[in-house]
Amino acid sequence: MTSTATTLKGQPLDRPTLDSMLRRRLFYTPAFEIYGGVAGLYDYGPPGCSLQANLIDQWRKHFILEEDMLEVDCTVLTPHEVLKTSGHVDKFADWMCKDPKNGEILRADHFVEEVLETRLKGDKEARGQKIEEKEEDPKKKKRKNKGAVEAVKLEDAVVQEYEEILAKIDNYNGQELGELIKKYDMRNAATGVQPSPPVAFNLMFQTAIGPSSNVAGYLRPETAQGQFLNFAKLLEYNQQQMPFASASIGRSYRNEISPRAGLLRVREFLMAEIEHFVDPQGGKKHPRFQDVKDVELVLLNRETQLSGKTNVEKVTIGEAVANGTVDNETLGYFLARIHLFLKKIGVDQSKIRFRQHMANEMAHYAADCWDAELFTSYGWVECVGCADRSAYDLSVHAKKTGAPLIVRQRLDEPITIEEYQVTLDKKKFGPHFKKDGKTVEAALLATSQEKREELSKTLETADSITIEVPGVGDGKATVPKELITVAKQKRVENVREFTPNVIEPSFGIGRILYALMEHSYWTRGTEGVDEARGVLSFPPIVAPTKVLIVPLSNNEQFRPFCQRLSQRLRKMGISSRIDDSSATIGKRYSRNDELGTPLGITVDFQTVQDKSITLRDRDSTKQVRADEDKIVEAIKSVVEGDKTWEDIQAELPAFEGQEVEVAVR
């Protein structure tokens, strides 16, 4: 593990150079750039599209096909009510304040953090201490106009206060952030004034569905909700068998307050999400856990993080589940499968860790969560979340809609259950509550056993009970004693009903794609040439194009050979590209190293004579020469992962030649 980002070959990674190469080669580009662009929106050009399509293809094979998951493709447009129930309307928000002078919108927690960090730096400077640059956190990317550091010494007690605030910055709500801003007189460096008190800003994009604007809707912030809403249909499709998983690949949207950090924090992004539905009883075992138990992971759990350590040894997932670091087999199984996926697509093994969420940073629906983080020049970046959402989502949607989002399982032996039952006097109940009757009844029937025990006790002494019923009156309903009985009753059950728990591996495809580009990048120094040449050493399975075909020159004789090779490869499902531009062969290869194409074919005058062609390896720049059939076979075996370039070099005669031009261009 490294504390500053490096290239694939361990060179210090120069992000601006890489970035400019990625844009020049159209891996990505700011969207609407000729209109000045919009923050947080990017387009992918041809190599980016192809890389993305290959990642998705591998993901589909690794997860959906390998594990018979049920893929669904749900709409992005989502009506208000669904996201109200899921909790997103109320809780999916950041705190923002406004600079009253220049109108700048600030994310409150980032602002507090910046001001305090700047003051602490000033203090260190005044004390003559060395200022260490902290690892950059892309979630907290600094604004360009943040205040310059002024050397002002602080009192020791103040330093300690600031440090304590920074340590728990994620825990403050809007009011508390506002109080901090006032108490410490924090001012926007750009204007010298204090920003307004923080207000909640919901991160969902809102729109209206239909002409009468009466269906308020949002662009989904995750693909998960569509999967939950289809749970009953999917269970039926799966012929009632449990456990099973659904999966979805699609775009989601978050209206970030002020997106920075390039491709890592964007407003529109591609996600791949799995919802694995599992019986909460029996310890959440997984039938294929044995297959992965020896996979070794870097696991940074809560305790380790609290102790301030970040370097931890690898452990097998079998051990981690056995000793309780990871809660259960199903969660452990997916952590291992995520690791194997990231390894397969070429993520640097030394730059992956799994970090457990602290209690206060988990999403509102999560019972436990581990992030697969990848190390980049922006620091450790969350690329895959693996959350245990428990029965939260299915329960709230079932409660709201009355749909039975449950599993019914025939019991081998009937069991006797003693439980609190709620019985209503329907004749009186309806007339008493009138139009609210059904809602109040649903709320009563949805109460937990704990709640019913409490209600039962209350009814022993009180004349009525009061329960929360959202949407009725002031959100509460009072039920007179004569309308309701709550008592323990025995019954025999042949069928067990339960709400499944959900383990959710959630992949940010764009972030993985960006990390993969950093991890695959390195520069090749060439003698006699000033600037180092960039290379993207993607594994063949994800490389945007597999083979570059270059004719020595644009002599007409070469054309049929290039065309035939291209067609032959296409028929085998191998993507190739002919570059018959007038640049030197060296320059054309160089361009292609930047595009990450693993193999290159040269067609030259000897080809015309004896039909032999050369094959070049991107990473070593070594070449071999053989007849077309042998070369095509070699390409197939490398692209399909059956052989390495070393194997090919051992089998086919070496060729030295054209690459010399590069040094003298």
Added chain:
Amino acid sequence: MTSTATTLKGQPLDRPTLDSMLRRRLFYTPAFEIYGGVAGLYDYGPPGCSLQANLIDQWRKHFILEEDMLEVDCTVLTPHEVLKTSGHVDKFADWMCKDPKNGEILRADHFVEEVLETRLKGDKEARGQKIEEKEEDPKKKKRKNKGAVEAVKLEDAVVQEYEEILAKIDNYNGQELGELIKKYDMRNAATGVQPSPPVAFNLMFQTAIGPSSNVAGYLRPETAQGQFLNFAKLLEYNQQQMPFASASIGRSYRNEISPRAGLLRVREFLMAEIEHFVDPQGGKKHPRFQDVKDVELVLLNRETQLSGKTNVEKVTIGEAVANGTVDNETLGYFLARIHLFLKKIGVDQSKIRFRQHMANEMAHYAADCWDAELFTSYGWVECVGCADRSAYDLSVHAKKTGAPLIVRQRLDEPITIEEYQVTLDKKKFGPHFKKDGKTVEAALLATSQEKREELSKTLETADSITIEVPGVGDGKATVPKELITVAKQKRVENVREFTPNVIEPSFGIGRILYALMEHSYWTRGTEGVDEARGVLSFPPIVAPTKVLIVPLSNNEQFRPFCQRLSQRLRKMGISSRIDDSSATIGKRYSRNDELGTPLGITVDFQTVQDKSITLRDRDSTKQVRADEDKIVEAIKSVVEGDKTWEDIQAELPAFEGQEVEVAVR
């Protein structure tokens, strides 16, 4: 060609039965159904997803890979300014009126049409004439609560007026539709009152990007704009070579006033669009036109439509371009390629036609347009549009942003050009127009030669000229004579600059998918069984799953055979599914015929003894039996399209057996 929809085997197509099967098998399902659903939004379940993924995969191979197109993936969120320039903010709208009594929103043209058609029917009834049901048009799907037909005779002159209105219903604007409603006292059947005057309703979903709501944005109505905005970068990526095409696969959105017609008219849909950039000079030739010139198409051009004919003979595209039916080679090339694609994925050849847009139905940007229409139970449905957008989009964006969305081509021989030039007196011009100076200058420099000739003549006599400059004052700017010279000048050019024209094939993937399901559907009668069994005879390349694996029973002995087969097929990239449920083999095959799985393997006791397995053909229900290697080889050759089932039957021994159960279930 048929006038009512039929199944693959020519049976009358019963849409409700097919629909219920498609929903039961989760090809698709209404989105948010447990919340009551939202009109025009649908989710795809596992087989729908897989079918869609296979269509897209074939599309990518047929177009992007085969023709080296440059794929781009642009954002759905689009700022206001872009769609203002493209014309969508002003013109992408339908007319709607409101029933003042019940608040119902009506699409004005559909309303007028419904009322007049109902009256004409009533007239026919009163005259004792037979009422012919017109072919249903999904664009004009009738509302459920439309008025009942009353037998009221109309005057002959009135009948004629009504018929004339209906014939040109697409030509009326909002005001005219409002006048028709008043003049003929049209009332909403549900309430008996006249709806309010039509107002324009823009079909784009609107949202706000960023926290301060200052960037108004829309969900894109087409993927095209992102491709146009990236034109200069794509040309550079393509090393300045012309012609070239970009392509994009992604969702687009249209806020339909009242969507009906199931999967055909939805608010969120997947599109695949190609923008082929071509030099407008030289007749828009296409280098590969020779490859397709013999492809035969049904072409329904404007003249034929005006003559009232709908049955036309097939002609080769070569002939159609030669005789001018289709304007140029590039347009013709794509019509043929579209046809070949539809054929490849299994669209019924007798249910495809290409219809030329009438002048009044073309989108605001189109110079010419042909739709590939597929015949379904909703009538002829536009599934692919192939428009010549001329230089419209690149020109308007270039004019608005100043970005050079042009091609610069070195001329072999320099040419002398005599053209009107605009020369400004910069010293006086800036101070005169102040802040508007740049905008006015840009507008002057963007004037056409025709306009300049006019300006030059004006300046001979007048003291100033006035030109339109959107965004400045009242949209016009007056330039005094002393600031400007417009005169003919000669210059020698070594480089030719031009704005490419765009040919745009645009595919509605969801519509193609739906038509394909109808075209692949048929029912199999079985003796002794009451209801006919549904079959979806998808070609193997697009079938959601290629092979069903069924063990004879859930005997443990069969499991390892099924698992090994499944893994073996997966390694070959062939998707399979094991059905080890307790249903009879016949029922399991039946379920699978409904899912469109072309091949089925049975593992039985004989398999355990001699490792032989049976292979079943979905369409004929015939079976063969052989050892595993031979069967796997047969599967591979059928799935990859190298052999047909007839070939397999000729090679491997027939097997008669399990299917009998079906008849006696």
